[in-house]
Amino acid sequence: MRDSGKTIMAALAAGMLALAGCGGGGDSGGTGSGPGGMPVPKVDKLTALGAGEGAVNVVSWAGYVEDGSTDKSVDWVTPFEKETGCQVNNKVAATSDEMVTLMKTGDYDVVSASGDASLRLIYGGDVAPVNTDLVANYKDIFDGLKNKTWNSVDGVAYGVPHGRGANLLMYRTDTVKPAPTSWGAVFDPNSPYRGKITAYDSPIYIADAALYLMKTQPDLGIKNPYALDDKQFQASVDLLKEQNKMIGEYWSDYTKEVQAFKSGNSVIGTSWQVIANLTKADKTPVEAILPSEGATGWSDTWMISSKAKHPNCGYLWMNHIVSPKANAQVAEWFGEAPANKLSCGETTDKNHCTTFHAEDESYFDQVWYWTTPLARCVDGRTDVTCKDYSAWTQAWTTIKG
Amino acid sequence: MSYLHRHPRLRLAALLSAPLLWLVVAYLGALTVLLVSAFWTVNGFTGGVVREFSLANFRTLLTEEVYRAVTLRSLGVAAAVTAICVVLAVPMAFFMAKVASARSRHWLVIAILTPLWASYLVKAYAWRILLANGGPIDTLLGGPGNGPGYGLFATILVLAYLWLPYMILPIYAGLERLPDSLLEASADLGARAGRTLRAVVLPILIPSIFAGSIFTFSLSLGDYIAVQIVGGKTQLIGNLVYANIGAANNLPFAAAIATIPVVIMVIYLVAVRRSGALEEL
Numbered sequence: 001m002r003d004s005g006k007t008i009m010a011a012l013a014a015g016m017l018a019l020a021g022c023g024g025g026g027d028s029g030g031t032g033s034g035p036g037g038m039p040v041p042k043v044d045k046l047t048a049l050g051a052g053e054g055a056v057n058v059v060s061w062a063g064y065v066e067d068g069s070t071d072k073s074v075d076w077v078t079p080f081e082k083e084t085g086c087q088v089n090n091k092v093a094a095t096s097d098e099m100v101t102l103m104k105t106g107d108y109d110v111v112s113a114s115g116d117a118s119l120r121l122i123y124g125g126d127v128a129p130v131n132t133d134l135v136a137n138y139k140d141i142f143d144g145l146k147n148k149t150w151n152s153v154d155g156v157a158y159g160v161p162h163g164r165g166a167n168l169l170m171y172r173t174d175t176v177k178p179a180p181t182s183w184g185a186v187f188d189p190n191s192p193y194r195g196k197i198t199a200y201d202s203p204i205y206i207a208d209a210a211l212y213l214m215k216t217q218p219d220l221g222i223k224n225p226y227a228l229d230d231k232q233f234q235a236s237v238d239l240l241k242e243q244n245k246m247i248g249e250y251w252s253d254y255t256k257e258v259q260a261f262k263s264g265n266s267v268i269g270t271s272w273q274v275i276a277n278l279t280k281a282d283k284t285p286v287e288a289i290l291p292s293e294g295a296t297g298w299s300d301t302w303m304i305s306s307k308a309k310h311p312n313c314g315y316l317w318m319n320h321i322v323s324p325k326a327n328a329q330v331a332e333w334f335g336e337a338p339a340n341k342l343s344c345g346e347t348t349d350k351n352h353c354t355t356f357h358a359e360d361e362s363y364f365d366q367v368w369y370w371t372t373p374l375a376r377c378v379d380g381r382t383d384v385t386c387k388d389y390s391a392w393t394q395a396w397t398t399i400k401g
Numbered sequence: 402m403s404y405l406h407r408h409p410r411l412r413l414a415a416l417l418s419a420p421l422l423w424l425v426v427a428y429l430g431a432l433t434v435l436l437v438s439a440f441w442t443v444n445g446f447t448g449g450v451v452r453e454f455s456l457a458n459f460r461t462l463l464t465e466e467v468y469r470a471v472t473l474r475s476l477g478v479a480a481a482v483t484a485i486c487v488v489l490a491v492p493m494a495f496f497m498a499k500v501a502s503a504r505s506r507h508w509l510v511i512a513i514l515t516p517l518w519a520s521y522l523v524k525a526y527a528w529r530i531l532l533a534n535g536g537p538i539d540t541l542l543g544g545p546g547n548g549p550g551y552g553l554f555a556t557i558l559v560l561a562y563l564w565l566p567y568m569i570l571p572i573y574a575g576l577e578r579l580p581d582s583l584l585e586a587s588a589d590l591g592a593r594a595g596r597t598l599r600a601v602v603l604p605i606l607i608p609s610i611f612a613g614s615i616f617t618f619s620l621s622l623g624d625y626i627a628v629q630i631v632g633g634k635t636q637l638i639g640n641l642v643y644a645n646i647g648a649a650n651n652l653p654f655a656a657a658i659a660t661i662p663v664v665i666m667v668i669y670l671v672a673v674r675r676s677g678a679l680e681e682l
Contacts, residue, residue: 203644249551249633256529256630263533265551390443390651393644398467400636 040153041125043306049134049315055087056313059102059111061300063334064162064321065090074333076326084320086313103127106307109314112162112300115150116204116370116389119378122158127303129156135319141339144361149378150371151301159301160318163327163336165356166297166367167200167208168288170271170279172261183212183291185268187243194246198260198269201250203389203396204370207296208270209236209243211368215293225296226371227379233387233395240399250400254278261286273356274335294366331356337364432663439656450653458657468641472661475637478557479621483614485561486568490613491606494569498576499584510573513566521563525630528559532631551633559627564620568613575609576602608677618669622662638662 058065065088068075077088091108093099096117103111103126113121121127132138138146138160145151145161152158171180176193186197187209199205210225213235222232248266251257254275260266262284276288302318304311320326322339328346331338337358338344344353357363371378377386387395405412439458442451462468497509516524531537532548532555539548549555579602587597625639638661645655670679 244634247634252629259529259533263535264545265534390654393651394461394465394654397471397636397641397644398465400634400640401467401470 040123041306043125043128045129045131046134046304046311046315047131050312052084052086052313052316053310054085054313055089056110056310056317057108058088058090058317059093059099059108060090061112061114061334062092062094064112064300064330065092066330066333074329076320076329080317080320080326084313084316086310086316088317100124100126103305106305109305109308109310110317111303111305113159113303114298114300114370116372118150118159118301118303119372119374121303122153125306127158128306128308129158130160130304130318131315132157132160134315135160135322137319137322137324137340140324140341141322142341142358142361144364145299145339148299148369150299150369151303159303160322161339162300162302162322163331163334163339164297164299164364164367164369165272165274165336166290166295166364168271168273168276168295169268169291170261170276170286170288171268172264173285173287175264175267179287179289180268181289181292183208183293183295184216185291186246186270187212187239189242189246191246193267196248196265196267197243197246198257198266199243199247199250200270201252203392204296205270206233206236206240206392206395206399207368207370207373209239211296212293213239223381224377224379225368226373227377227381227386228373229377229381229384229386233391237395237399241401244399244401258282272335277335277355290363290366294368297364297367297369299369328352331358435656435659438653439660441653443651443653458654461654462657462661468658468661471636471638471641472665474553474635475622475639475662476665478553478560478637479618481557482560482564482621483568483617485557486565486613486617487610489561489565490568490572491610494572494576495602497569497573498579499581510570513569513573516563517566522626524563525559525627528555528562528627529630532558551631553632553635555631555633556628556635556637559631560621560624561617563627564617567616567620568610571612571616572606572609575605575612579605608680611673611676612679615666615670615673619662619666622665 065077066074067077067088067090077090081087091102093102096114099111099113099117100120102108103121104124111121111127113127118127141161145164147155147157148161151161169180169183169185171185173179176185185191185193186199191197200208206228207225210222210228210232213220213232214222214225217235220232220235222228228236249260251260251266251269254272257266257269257271257275258279261279262282271288273288276286279286302321304314304318308314321330324340324342324346327338327340328343330336331343332347332349332352335356337353337356338347341359344358347353349355353359373387373389373392375385375388376382377384405415438450440454440456442453442455442457493513497506497513501509529551532551533539534550535545536548539545542548549558583601584597587601592600622637623639625637625643628635628637628640638658641658642655645651645658673679
């Protein structure tokens with residue numbers, strides 16, 4: 001037994017060393033040209049497309065890479081593999097953070113990053129600029145999705161847009177009268193629907209409050225709901241704390257929300273178009289609108305790793321996933337607006353693009369896509385410090401009480 | 402094999418190396434990493450862990466009102482769940498161990514175990530439907546909106562349902578070891594049922610109850626899924642840990658939060674150790 005103490009210590013020390021050795025923080029100082037003066041790591045883009053390497057390792061959201069194993073009729077991977085000889089190895093990530101972590105390993109070639117992860121990947125040097133000339137289908141992608149703040153830096157494209165959606169205001173048409181037109185319906189402290197209001201359970205929901213304040217309290221000077229200084233942040237948090245008293249429950253997975261609206265536990269709150277469709281399919285009278293203030297939303301981008309071992313197959317994959325046919329299949333399976341203009345002619349439901357407002361740029365002009373809040377304000381202000389995402393998370397805890 | 406036979410120390414080492422490795426590396430090692438990383442912080446932008454000693458996480462935990470409130474709420478839920486489980490489990494276990502015939506006892510144990518075979522998620526979602534507006538429970542209580550709905554009460558109810566077998570089984574095991582002859586002797590010596598219960602059954606029962614309570618208490622303290630499903634807007638310690646890992650990628654702060662239930666359970670274990678509960682586990 002005398003030795004076992006030493007053994008334990010040795011094992012612990014070994015464990016600690018192993019832990020200290022992996023990963024790494026890294027500073028982000030300096031004065032670059034990125035948002036708030038962040039420098040962008042220099043990574044070269046691919047100059048010419050070569051032959052496929054026989055495989056491609058993908059990190060994606062559930063439902064984005066289907067090879068028929070979930071549902072026999074849903075398969076846009078097998079045709080790609082047959083055509084290019086690139087075997088697709090897919091890894092589904094549950095959260096944006098998991099995506100970032102996986103991409104840091106360098107084991108993956110491409111990723112379907114959302115706007116709240118893409119900047120971290122770009123500035124972390126984990127993804128390379130995309131040579132859009134090598135992606136034949138890039139030209140057919142909606143202009144409203146190209147070269148945006150979350151998928152490009154200084155006009156350099158870092159990815160191929162995949163699809164988008166807005167966070168809508170959904171309500172039961174049989175109970176909520178008159179029909180709401182403003183987010184005020186979920187923030188009004190005298191709401192008759194007290195206790196039956198729902199909201200998205202994520203720190204990023206703070207942006208929804210900021211968006212509302214941006215329109216209703218212009219003197220706060222909010223220009224971008226993801227760039228909030230102390231005062232603006234506090235105002236948003238206070239608004240959400242008031243709202244918390246009226247919330248019945250917060251939702252994070254969509255089955256839960258469909259069921260809550262069906263039973264009437266929730267009658268009004270944030271939602272996605274796909275949830276509205278599913279709820280309607282359940283014969284529940286609901287409607288989802290884009291309120292007068294606009295809305296937050298999400299837009300995903302396929303990005304290629306700076307350490308890709310299969311860059312050619314990676315490019316072939318990016319080109320395939322936004323091809324009219326494949327993009328239409330993903331959009332219908334997942335429930336989102338496709339990125340490719342030509343996809344709208346390929347959907348089995350001819351109304352798909354209308355339902356999801358795919359071609360309606362004026363609709364998406366009112367949408368603030370999810371973006372990672374950074375200490376260096378993403379709206380470009382340099383005279384103040386903004387609240388970063390970990391501050392948002394801690395505030396979200398406080399809001400929920 | 403004969404080589405091993407001649408070297409008993411080597412034999413012992415071979416036998417114990419796997420569990421020891423597990424205990425030291427996977428179990429204690431993970432716990433140590435948890436404690437150590439609680440003193441680290443996260444770089445707000447890159448999400449990378451900054452490996453420098455800092456008390457910032459614990460300062461936040463101690464100064465922010467919300468963490469105290471959530472801790473107290475979690476403790477309350479764990480205590481309530483444990484109390485409900487004890488009230489339901491004691492008569493049930495007594496019936497199983499002392500009243501039911503040997504044959505039906507067998508089936509009762511299986512019946513207690515069956516819920517454990519079904520997925521936790523399915524059970525929690527089933528309760529979500531039971532408790533829904535206009536659902537079965539509402540109807541039983543006389544119409545939509547009369548039931549408890551989603552919230553703290555629903556959380557306690559569902560957790561008590563989920564952990565009940567973990568309370569029944571140790572109490573049943575304890576009572577089964579109590580010889581019937583002791584009860585008969587007590588009766589022969591003129592003790593009434595109440596006296597027998599107090600003087601004979603309870604001393605055996607209490608360590609078993611504490612043993613069961615360790616399960617119900619610690620499982621409730623760590624739970625976050627049932628709360629998410631039926632808790633409405635309630636948040637417990639588990640939700641805070643989940644939010645900080647899943648959404649914010651702030652492992653150090655999540656680790657700091659996770660030390661709260663560890664500390665509570667250590668205090669609890671030290672407190673119940675004297676009752677002999679640990680021998681009943």
